[in-house]
Amino acid sequence: MKTNRFWAWLTFALGAAYFIVPLLATFEFSLRMRRGTYSFDAYASVFADPYFVSSFGYSVVIGLVTIVVGVLVVVPAVYFVRLRMPWLRPFMEFITLLPLVIPALVLVYGYIRLYNSSSIIPFTGSALGTDILLTGAYVTLALPYMYRAVDNGMRTIDIGTLTEAAQIMGANQAQIIGRIILPNILVAILSGAFLTFAIVIGEFTIASLLNRPAFGPYLVGIGTNRAYEPAALAIISFIITWGAMGMINVLGRFAPRTSARTD
Amino acid sequence: MAFLDVQNLTKTFGQTTVVKGVSFAFDKGEFISLLGPSGCGKTTILRMIAGFERPTSGSIEVDGRDITHLKPNQRQLGMVFQAYALFPNLNVGDNIGFGLKIAGMPAEQRRARIDEMLKLIGLAGFDKRYPYELSGGQQQRVALARAIAPRPRMLLLDEPLSALDAKIRVSLREEIRAIQLDLGITTVFVTHDQEEALSISDRIVVMNAGNIEQLGAPHEIYNKPATRFVATFVGQLNTIEATVLDAAARTVSIDGQAATVPALPATADNGSAVSLTLRPEVLSVGARQGNDITLSGTIADVTFLGSVIRLRITLGSNLLSLDTFNDQRTAPPARGEKVTVSLASKDLLVL
Ligand SMILES: Nc1ncnc2c1ncn2[C@@H]1O[C@H](COP(=O)(O)OP(=O)(O)OP(=O)(O)O)[C@@H](O)[C@H]1O
Numbered sequence: 298m299k300t301n302r303f304w305a306w307l308t309f310a311l312g313a314a315y316f317i318v319p320l321l322a323t324f325e326f327s328l329r330m331r332r333g334t335y336s337f338d339a340y341a342s343v344f345a346d347p348y349f350v351s352s353f354g355y356s357v358v359i360g361l362v363t364i365v366v367g368v369l370v371v372v373p374a375v376y377f378v379r380l381r382m383p384w385l386r387p388f389m390e391f392i393t394l395l396p397l398v399i400p401a402l403v404l405v406y407g408y409i410r411l412y413n414s415s416s417i418i419p420f421t422g423s424a425l426g427t428d429i430l431l432t433g434a435y436v437t438l439a440l441p442y443m444y445r446a447v448d449n450g451m452r453t454i455d456i457g458t459l460t461e462a463a464q465i466m467g468a469n470q471a472q473i474i475g476r477i478i479l480p481n482i483l484v485a486i487l488s489g490a491f492l493t494f495a496i497v498i499g500e501f502t503i504a505s506l507l508n509r510p511a512f513g514p515y516l517v518g519i520g521t522n523r524a525y526e527p528a529a530l531a532i533i534s535f536i537i538t539w540g541a542m543g544m545i546n547v548l549g550r551f552a553p554r555t556s557a558r559t560d
Numbered sequence: 561m562a563f564l565d566v567q568n569l570t571k572t573f574g575q576t577t578v579v580k581g582v583s584f585a586f587d588k589g590e591f592i593s594l595l596g597p598s599g600c601g602k603t604t605i606l607r608m609i610a611g612f613e614r615p616t617s618g619s620i621e622v623d624g625r626d627i628t629h630l631k632p633n634q635r636q637l638g639m640v641f642q643a644y645a646l647f648p649n650l651n652v653g654d655n656i657g658f659g660l661k662i663a664g665m666p667a668e669q670r671r672a673r674i675d676e677m678l679k680l681i682g683l684a685g686f687d688k689r690y691p692y693e694l695s696g697g698q699q700q701r702v703a704l705a706r707a708i709a710p711r712p713r714m715l716l717l718d719e720p721l722s723a724l725d726a727k728i729r730v731s732l733r734e735e736i737r738a739i740q741l742d743l744g745i746t747t748v749f750v751t752h753d754q755e756e757a758l759s760i761s762d763r764i765v766v767m768n769a770g771n772i773e774q775l776g777a778p779h780e781i782y783n784k785p786a787t788r789f790v791a792t793f794v795g796q797l798n799t800i801e802a803t804v805l806d807a808a809a810r811t812v813s814i815d816g817q818a819a820t821v822p823a824l825p826a827t828a829d830n831g832s833a834v835s836l837t838l839r840p841e842v843l844s845v846g847a848r849q850g851n852d853i854t855l856s857g858t859i860a861d862v863t864f865l866g867s868v869i870r871l872r873i874t875l876g877s878n879l880l881s882l883d884t885f886n887d888q889r890t891a892p893p894a895r896g897e898k899v900t901v902s903l904a905s906k907d908l909l910v911l
Pocket residue numbers: 573578596597598599600601602603604605752
């Protein structure tokens with residue numbers, strides 16, 4: 298019994314160490330910019346860099362737009378498939394898994410071929426057009442997560458009967474989705490939203506190939522030119538990502554009323 | 561002019577026709593039950609009235625207006641579902657006020673109507689609670705209030721009581737009936753529970769396999785079942801085997817005793833066997849005035865139901881059910897006891 302517990306703890310400690318030691322090492326390194334003493338100089342240097350602020354701001358905006366577009370696409374799609382075309386579900390599952398299978402590189406080369414400035418739809422011809430393209434790519438990239446989050450959310454409520462109950466009282470399709478379905482899957486949508494945000498903030502391939510001033514390319518650029526700042530940035534993005542994950546849990550606990558309960 | 565007029569309603573899912581040309585007409589303010597076994601098409605009919613299913617053919621008129629092809633949200637009907645279907649994100653007040661809000665009623669009037677509804681269902685002061693904070697019975701009452709708050713032209717209920725336990729089921733059905741009478745709202749109630757249908761309906765549509773077997777008031781359905789199906793589905797039914805003595809004179813022999821029955825099947829020849837049926841309550845233990853047939857048998861089983869004792873008695877090849885009132889001064893009859901039972905030949909049904 299005792300030995301059992303010992304081995305369990307040892308395994309756990311090894312696992313945790315595997316994860317935490319590099320993180321600690323990175324953190325320790327990020328503090329060593331000033332010779333001979335620990336300091337937050339690297340962090341100060343990062344925050345003082347105007348490119349940090351602008352690229353981070355850019356990615357935050359793109360992230361938010363991606364979330365809004367993703368919700369507008371995924372929620373009605375999942376809703377109607379569950380309600381009217383349940384036989385389409387396996388197909389939906391497959392489609393939404395594709396972004397995990399197809400490398401982002403393939404996606405972005407496809408985009409560039411299809412939407413280059415000499416094509417019929419020259420999205421890449423302007424900054425705004427490229428931003429739209431980038432957002433589109435991110436919606437696709439986040440689709441597996443958003444789809445699963447929303448689908449899980451809708452599984453917990455009886456959307457069929459709730460829809461009929463609202464319908465017979467005179468509600469139209471938009472009112473049903475806006476007033477009944479959305480509020481009831483809010484927590485699920487939020488978790489999908491934070492995952493989306495975490496993906497967008499760190500994404501490199503697409504943003505760099507489309508040549509947009511996003512946070513991902515900035516991170517990589519810094520990594521190749523500086524010594525201490527990349528470590529500081531790694532810690533910062535780690536905190537952002539985990540902050541987003543933490544928010545999912547917190548909001549999940551704070552919003553029990555908006556989520557359907559079966560008890 | 562009927563208020564609810566359903567003509568030749570048919571519904572086919574793929575290859576199977578589940579509603580087979582059903583017609584009925586009801587007046588304003590009637591409480592109508594659709595009664596039948598599982599899968600007979602009750603829910604499908606109700607959903608066609610509500611607009612959730614498109615009829616394969618036939619028409620539905622409400623108050624002189626053809627609604628067959630209207631969308632559910634254009635029909636101005638109220639509906640209560642078996643699984644309550646309250647909106648989990650809205651509190652009780654907002655649930656009841658949902659239809660009013662959709663209809664664009666100003667907040668103040670809405671408030672008043674919600675309060676009125678809460679009082680009607682005996683849940684005054686519950687408006688800030690959320691559905692998960694209510695019991696099943698309370699949730700279903702809120703669902704009822706939500707359905708009638710916008711003053712629908714008709715109320716549809718699909719087995720609204722079957723998720724509740726027995727005691728609440730009885731009290732809530734009485735409450736539903738009282739509210740329905742109070743508001744005078746035409747109501748269609750779907751159930752597979754014959755007792756429920758008999759106790760609260762003005763008229764009952766008994767259905768089987770997509771067809772109407774009989775349509776009538778509860779006492780008509782029970783006392784004069786039109787078909788064998790209705791007789792067995794609604795209430796208990798005993799069967800006695802008899803031999804026809806004289807088909808023209810309608811005399812038969814039951815256990816060697818001659819009796820005249822109210823009717824015989826047209827196919828019955830002299831000497832052929834017929835099945836006669838009768839309700840448990842027309843049989844009595846021992847002789848009784850007016851009863852012209854006496855049979856003797858053995859008690860096979862005794863079920864004590866409180867005020868009533870149900871006996872199962874073997875009579876030759878027949879097994880009969882019989883209800884007697886409990887007598888506090890004597891013990892119920894014992895299994896294996898010999899008894900004589902009597903009945904009036906006019907109570908025999910030939911189906
Ligand atoms: N959407 C559908 N697709 C295919 N078949 C259906 C559909 N809805 C109902 N049915 C079939 O139609 C028949 C009648 O169903 P319905 O729900 O009307 O029965 P019911 O009388 O309400 O029974 P219950 O008492 O079990 O609720 C059943 O055999 C059912 O399987």
